[in-house]
Each structure stands twice: as C-alpha cells, then as structure tokens.
Amino acid sequence: MSTRTIKSVSIVGTGKVAGHLVAAIKQCGLEIVQVAGRDPMKTTALAAKAGSRAIVGFENFVPGSDLVLIAVSDAAIAEVAGLLPDDEALVAHTSGMAGMDVLVSTHKNCGVFYPLQTFTEDREIDYNNIPFFVEAANKQDEDALFELAGRISRNVYRASSEQRRSMHLAAVFACNFTNQLYTMAAEILDEANLGFEVLGPLIRETAAKASALCPKNAQTGPALRNDLETITKHLRMLENKTEFREIYALLSKQITNTHNT
Amino acid sequence: MSTRTIKSVSIVGTGKVAGHLVAAIKQCGLEIVQVAGRDPMKTTALAAKAGSRAIVGFENFVPGSDLVLIAVSDAAIAEVAGLLPDDEALVAHTSGMAGMDVLVSTHKNCGVFYPLQTFTEDREIDYNNIPFFVEAANKQDEDALFELAGRISRNVYRASSEQRRSMHLAAVFACNFTNQLYTMAAEILDEANLGFEVLGPLIRETAAKASALCPKNAQTGPALRNDLETITKHLRMLENKTEFREIYALLSKQITNTHNT
Numbered sequence: 423m424s425t426r427t428i429k430s431v432s433i434v435g436t437g438k439v440a441g442h443l444v445a446a447i448k449q450c451g452l453e454i455v456q457v458a459g460r461d462p463m464k465t466t467a468l469a470a471k472a473g474s475r476a477i478v479g480f481e482n483f484v485p486g487s488d489l490v491l492i493a494v495s496d497a498a499i500a501e502v503a504g505l506l507p508d509d510e511a512l513v514a515h516t517s518g519m520a521g522m523d524v525l526v527s528t529h530k531n532c533g534v535f536y537p538l539q540t541f542t543e544d545r546e547i548d549y550n551n552i553p554f555f556v557e558a559a560n561k562q563d564e565d566a567l568f569e570l571a572g573r574i575s576r577n578v579y580r581a582s583s584e585q586r587r588s589m590h591l592a593a594v595f596a597c598n599f600t601n602q603l604y605t606m607a608a609e610i611l612d613e614a615n616l617g618f619e620v621l622g623p624l625i626r627e628t629a630a631k632a633s634a635l636c637p638k639n640a641q642t643g644p645a646l647r648n649d650l651e652t653i654t655k656h657l658r659m660l661e662n663k664t665e666f667r668e669i670y671a672l673l674s675k676q677i678t679n680t681h682n683t
Numbered sequence: 684m685s686t687r688t689i690k691s692v693s694i695v696g697t698g699k700v701a702g703h704l705v706a707a708i709k710q711c712g713l714e715i716v717q718v719a720g721r722d723p724m725k726t727t728a729l730a731a732k733a734g735s736r737a738i739v740g741f742e743n744f745v746p747g748s749d750l751v752l753i754a755v756s757d758a759a760i761a762e763v764a765g766l767l768p769d770d771e772a773l774v775a776h777t778s779g780m781a782g783m784d785v786l787v788s789t790h791k792n793c794g795v796f797y798p799l800q801t802f803t804e805d806r807e808i809d810y811n812n813i814p815f816f817v818e819a820a821n822k823q824d825e826d827a828l829f830e831l832a833g834r835i836s837r838n839v840y841r842a843s844s845e846q847r848r849s850m851h852l853a854a855v856f857a858c859n860f861t862n863q864l865y866t867m868a869a870e871i872l873d874e875a876n877l878g879f880e881v882l883g884p885l886i887r888e889t890a891a892k893a894s895a896l897c898p899k900n901a902q903t904g905p906a907l908r909n910d911l912e913t914i915t916k917h918l919r920m921l922e923n924k925t926e927f928r929e930i931y932a933l934l935s936k937q938i939t940n941t942h943n944t
Contacts, residue, residue: 551884588875596868598904605898607857614849622894623812629890633883637866643859
C-alpha cells in the first residue's frame with residue numbers, strides 16, 4: 423500500500439468537538455469538502471464556518487475525500503459509520519473512550535484521531551498545545567494521522583485504544599473532577615462574600631506546579647501535614663454541607679494514604 | 684495615632700512561608716533586621732538569605748523593628764507571640780486559619796498578613812500574582828499592611844478573620860484536593876505506560892478556563908452529560924481501586940447535583 427496523503431477532509435457531526443476540528447483543520451490550510459450532520463441548522467452553520475458543503479442526513483454523505491472524521495457521541499459512532507460509504511477514504515473517530523474496533527466492521531481503513539481537551543463553546547483554544555492521540559488499522563494511515571495532528575499541535579502521540587481509554591479516565595479526574603472542586607470552592611467563597619477570582623493565581627500555580635514537578639511531590643495542605651486541628655476546624659465549617667464534608671473527608675484520607683505508603 | 688511607616692521587618696519562623704516572605708520582602712527593598720527561630724541551622728540559613736541577624740530562641744528576639752511577621756505553625760502562634768516583646772511594633776501572623784484574636788492578648792498592635800499560595804521549597808514564585816489578605820486591630824496598621832502587600836503583589840484584599848478562614852477552606856478544595864486528583868490521574872496514566880506530562884495542557888486550560896468563566900459554567904465531562912455508558916465503563920476500569928471508585932462516584936454525583944438544582 424502506498425503512502426496516504428491527506429488533502430481533503432470531511433467532518434461528520436456538528437457538536438463542540440466537530441466545531442473545534444473544523445477550526446483546527448482550516449488553520450493548517452486543508453480543504454474541508456463537507457460537513458455532515460442530522461440537524462439542518464447546526465449542519466448549515468458549521469459548514470459555513472468550514473467553507474464547505476452542508477450535508478443534512480448521513481446517508482447523503484458524498485464519497486471521495488481523503489479523510490473522514492467522525493465527531494459524534496460515543497453511542498452513535500457505529501450507527502453513523504454504518505451509513506457512510508466504505509471507499510478508499512481513511513475513516514477515523516475522535517473519541518477517547520470508544521475503541522478503534524467500532525469502525526472495523528464498516529471501514530477497512532479505520533483509525534482514531536483524539537484531541538484531549540476540555541472544549542467549551544466560544545472559548546478560543548490554542549490548538550498548538552492540545553495533545554492528540556492517533557491510532558489506525560494500518561501503518562500508512564497511522565502515519566498520515568500522525569502527520570496531520572503534527573500540523574495542528576506539537577503534542578502528538580501514538581496510543582492504543584486501551585491507552586486512550588486510560589487517558590480519558592485520567593482526564594476525568596484531572597479536569598472534570600478538578601473543575602467540580604473549583605465549583606465547590608466558589609460556593610464557599612460566595613457565602614463569605616468573596617469572588618472566585620481571588621483563587622485564580624493559586625489554581626493556575628497548582629496546575630503549573632503539578633506539570634513541572636510530579637503532582638505527588640507538589641502536594642501541600644493540612645491532610646499532608648496530618649494537621650488534625652485544621653482538618654477538624656474545616657469539617658466544623660462544613661457542618662451544614664453534608665456532601666462537601668464527605669468529599670473533604672474522602673480526599674483527605676486519600677492524601678494521607680498516598681503519602682504514607 | 685499617626686500613620687505607621689514600615690521600614691524594618693523581623694521574621695519569626697524558618698519554614699516555607701517564612702522563606703518566601705524573606706524573598707518577597709527583600710524584593711521590595713525593605714530591610715530585614717532579624718530572623719528568629721528555634722532551630723539553629725535553619726535560622727542561620729534563612730538569616731543568611733535575608734542578610735540579617737540570626738536569633739536562635741524566640742526569647743532572644745531584639746525589639747525595635749517596625750513590623751514583626753510570625754510565620755510558624757498555627758498551633759504555635761500564641762505561644763511564640765507570648766515570648767516576643769510588646770513594644771510599638773506591628774505584630775502580624777501569616778496564617779489563613781488562625782484568627783487575629785490569637786495575638787490580641789499579647790500585642791496591642793496586631794494584625795494578619797496572609798499570602799494565599801501553595802508554597803513548595805525551591806520552586807520560584809511570581810510574588811506579584813499572589814493574593815494577600817490583610818487585617819489589623821486598628822486602621823493605621825491595616826493600611827500599613829495593605830501598602831506593604833501592595834509593594835509585593837497586585838492582588839491585595841482586606842479580609843476579616845472569618846473570610847480568611849473561608850478562603851483557606853476554599854483553597855484546600857481548589858488546590859490541595861485538586862492536586863490529589865492530579866496524583867490519582869498520574870497513577871492511572873502510569874499503569875497505562877503514559878506520562879503525566881500529556882495532561883499538562885489540559886490541566887492548565889482547565890484552571891485558566893475556570894478563572895476566566897465561572898467554574899460552574901466551565902464544567903464538562905460524562906457526569907455533566909449524564910453519560911451513564913461512559914461512567915459505567917470508567918467504574919469498571921477502576922474495579923481494583925476501591926478508593927478511586929469511591930471518589931469517582933462521589934464527585935460524579937456532586938456534579939449531577941450541582942447542575943440539576
């Protein structure tokens with residue numbers, strides 16, 4: 423099999439990830455030939471952003487692009503893929519959790535093109551920093567995805583479906599759960615008439631420090647010091663917030679366990 | 684009472700916070716006249732950094748500086764303060780949790796000078812970004828602490844002891860617990876032969892996004908989407924890690940509660 427060159431891309435899906443992929447792929451000067459989606463409004467809007475045809479209904483998808491990126495919810499990937507033609511195109515999904523195997527039965531040239539990021543609409547992102555994880559059923563296609571990701575970002579990795587799943591789980595802890603802790607902190611501050619912005623420098627330094635050192639070495643705080651007096655005072659302050667107390671107790675115990683073994 | 688001008692500072696304590704205060708205060712060109720501590724080695728070392736006298740044993744403390752900053756553990760503040768002379772100096776502790784009242788019985792001109800940051804030894808910090816919370820028994824002293832903090836940082840707030848305590852508790856959630864989640868993520872990645880550095884861009888963006896939007900509006904992930912399929916898969920991946928499962932379940936429930944009320 424000869425080397426695959428990607429010059430034209432089709433986007434399947436119209437959600438947040440699809441939107442960011444359109445922006446990232448346009449930035450590296452590739453042509454987006456179509457955006458395919460279920461919802462006419464969303465499809466038309468994203469196609470306009472992409473400067474491409476809008477295809478409403480996956481069964482109307484037009485064959486012929488070099489790469490097809492499927493950015494739909496995990497549960498819909500297999501079904502949507504089943505509606506797309508199996509021509510010579512490389513067909514990749516963009517999910518962290520779904521294995522590459524969900525595409526194997528419908529597309530011989532299949533792969534995964536997974537950007538690890540927390541996408542919120544209308545927040546501009548520096549794609550250059552986003553880690554990409556690529557995988558494909560054959561080496562030529564994996565090289566092509568690797569090369570494409572490298573045009574978007576300087577952090578590109580080859581990873582198996584299993585590694586990608588671990589990455590996704592790790593990201594839930596490091597990103598989604600972390601953000602929930604920020605939300606709880608904001609509530610505590612709000613009740614004391616303080617704004618969350620006072621914590622900005624602290625949370626940014628905590629993230630920077632964990633990246634620079636390893637996070638275990640960056641740990642500080644009352645649970646690490648086994649400062650029972652402070653812990654007791656904190657729990658007393660949370661007397662009327664049962665869930666906050668539970669989370670406080672559980673994470674403090676976990677800090678103690680991590681650093682005493 | 685006339686306005687207080689701070690020209691000379693004494694540092695009491697030789698731990699991490701004391702070390703960072705020495706660096707920050709030297710940066711704004713004030714004279715540090717003495718560093719007082721219990722441990723001869725640590726006291727001598729920090730005094731050398733400060734370019735000041737080393738005073739071993741708090742009872743040998745020399746009166747006469749304009750400001751005395753007590754940076755010892757919360758449990759020791761009252762006892763240490765009791766060993767210091769009560770002259771005209773402004774005596775402030777640097778704790779988030781301790782109220783100003785722990786100094787009232789020993790020092791008429793008392794206050795608090797609290798830098799909110801996660802201090803790890805040998806990691807350089809941009810003091811200009813650290814939020815400072817100041818409080819004093821009288822307005823002149825509070826103005827003096829506010830002015831001094833403003834020479835170190837551009838984020839300076841006046842806060843009551845109660846507000847400071849809430850801030851400290853919020854910081855445990857937003858910083859200490861967050862770092863523990865990073866540590867757990869690092870363990871998950873390690874078991875998949877992946878390094879924590881792949882998460883660097885994500886955790887920095889999560890922190891930046893929460894600062895820019897409010898964290899509640901920045902939430903993403905399976906628990907927010909109520910994506911039970913992914914949640915079930917994640918919990919299955921954590922089958923052999925009971926504490927991870929517990930924390931996963933509790934924080935997911937908390938995300939659901941936060942966004943459905």
